[in-house]
Amino acid sequence: MNELLKQLTEAVGVSGEEKEVRLLIRDLIRDYVDDWWVDTMGNLLAIKKGAGVLNWRVMVDAHIDEVGLMVTEIDSNGTLKFDPVGTIDDRTLLGKVVQVGPKKLTGVIGARPIHLLKSNQRHSVVKAEDMRIDIGAKNKEAAGRQVKIGDRAAFVTEYEEIGYTAVGKAFDNRAGCAALVELLRGEPYPFDLCAAFTVQEEVGLRGARVASYALRPDVALVLECTPAYDLPNERDVSPNVALGRGPSIYVMDSQTIQDPRLVAHITRTAASHNIPYQIRQPGGGGTNTGAIQRAQAGLPAATIAVPGRYAHTPTIMINLDDYANVVKLAGVVLRELTPEILMRNA
């Protein structure tokens, strides 16, 4: 059982309210870094001093927030109206158990039972605005004593390992967080490593933007968990990325063309170390690279990701070899960084 992934995915950190994850990671890394601090948005930033070989600051980013819900209103019957925080398809919400607010009250999201629906309603999508979280309170006043407007709710999933995979909530992006923790626990790098555990990625890449401003890195690497659509498909048989085929390298997404010099360095390094990798099909989505690249006068940045099926659900699935290979690949990519890589003719 991978305890690091278990701890990190079971911790709760819905965008804008990431404290529990921030505290957990602070405890996980404090003995391995030379300095750490928390900025005004809640980003946890840390410096691991380098061996002095290369006079660079290299930022490694992993966002710590996860998608979830926010309580917006309490109904007279004591149930809670909510808005999704981040992108959650309405189809994901019915029948789910959530933990609400700092007390982590258990709640469930139900709906009118199918027995009481007309047959044409049984396959229609219930909109999030028509769902409620049920914590068992009998009325508005009773619920109001337990929950406040603005409280976040997160999915409840106990981490487990099945087949060759791990299943849990929030692998997007605690898989990236875990990889960054592992990188910080390694030997010093040739340069100063600036770790950025960033907030609010799921609501607009907001934490990474200020973190990259504060850290002023020469280069940035983003560690992520990217949605894998490697399921039987009637429209297009080629999956964007597939579980078990190695770290997923971004080239282009809806936000960014990843720095081609860094992408070339990553794929060359993977090949020379016999680490499997796959190029993520260009397409939608985006990572903190989109924010970091636009910071300062422009920062070279690229993304390495663990492929994860069933993104933004309570049951994301990753392949444990892919995760281990992301840690391994990110490690050698960092250790073999040289200024020549960034030369325009390189």
Place this chain on the structure above:
Amino acid sequence: MNIYELLKTLTETPGPSGLENQIAAAIQTAWQPLVDSLSVDRVGSLVAIKRGRPANPDTRRSLLLAAHEDEIALMVKKIVSFPDEEGGNGFLRVSSVGGVDIRHLYGQTAVVHGRRDLVGVIGSLPAFMLPEERQDKAYGYDDLLVDVGLPAAELRQLVQVGDYVSFRQPLRKLLNNRVTGKALDNRASVAAVTVCLEQLQGRQHQWDVVAVATAQEETALLGAFTSAHAQRPDAAIAIDVTFAKGPGTSNDSTFELDDGPVVDLGPNVHPGMYKALMDAAEALEMKVNTSTHARHSGTDAYGLQIAHEGIPTGLVSIPLRYMHTMVETVTTADVERAGRLLAEVVVRLDDKFLEKLAAGLMAKDEG
């Protein structure tokens, strides 16, 4: 008795319709100390008998209490390899067993009962990757698949078409003694029968009680038809769940949680059995509500009533939110009340009861 702990064991034990061996064993453990004999019948129902002490030993009567033990589930329909026909990852396509609310399946975990039990995730491609005509609908069985994280070749060694897939959800506490989980339909009623049997330990009763955890209710009411035939009781009561008021549910024909058990009236119910239940509630000063069904109660009462030359049948229900999902919700207080109500009915049965039932059908002043 700790009803929460009992419900936790009962709901977390798998019992898809037709594969009730595990749940029957779990119920057997709960009932064993409370009854005189116990057996599993030929369709998989658990039959327990608690002997009464009749006033007249020549007229031994029995009341059958039927609470179905099975639960809705899924069944493996096809094993698919992807991305490659051979050598890809393995995925299971499934069909429903009973009236599954398919809108709740995506993002759940489940247990595939193959050569060994495998935990799987119920997933789908995101809607934007589905054929256009399916993008605006709830995920259907053409979209959903069960993913146990194994390559197809390994999966095929462990799972075959026809294997059951049961839902998986720990029972959890909400506020106000409310509990949420899977299969509370109908383990809440099994727990109520357990409460009844426990209540009867310290009380005199003349009639035998035949407690049956019926098999395959969700698909065919099978255990009700067959156990009523085999046991030939003099009267029967089905115990099941009914719709509780809750989010998204209109106020018609639904019942508040924690407002007591619901006693049903309609063609599947003998009016005298309804009266016996209401009289017992009155004796206990217990608040109960009345529900009605106009045609088919949708419960074991439908099967019990027409065994042999007909069996006077009653129906007690426990209000439950979000029926046929993995977040079914009841309050343990209603479970306990239903159990006490059943026990009260049992102790009030005497050797005149059947005559009164028969007479009631012809009495002009009976409602």
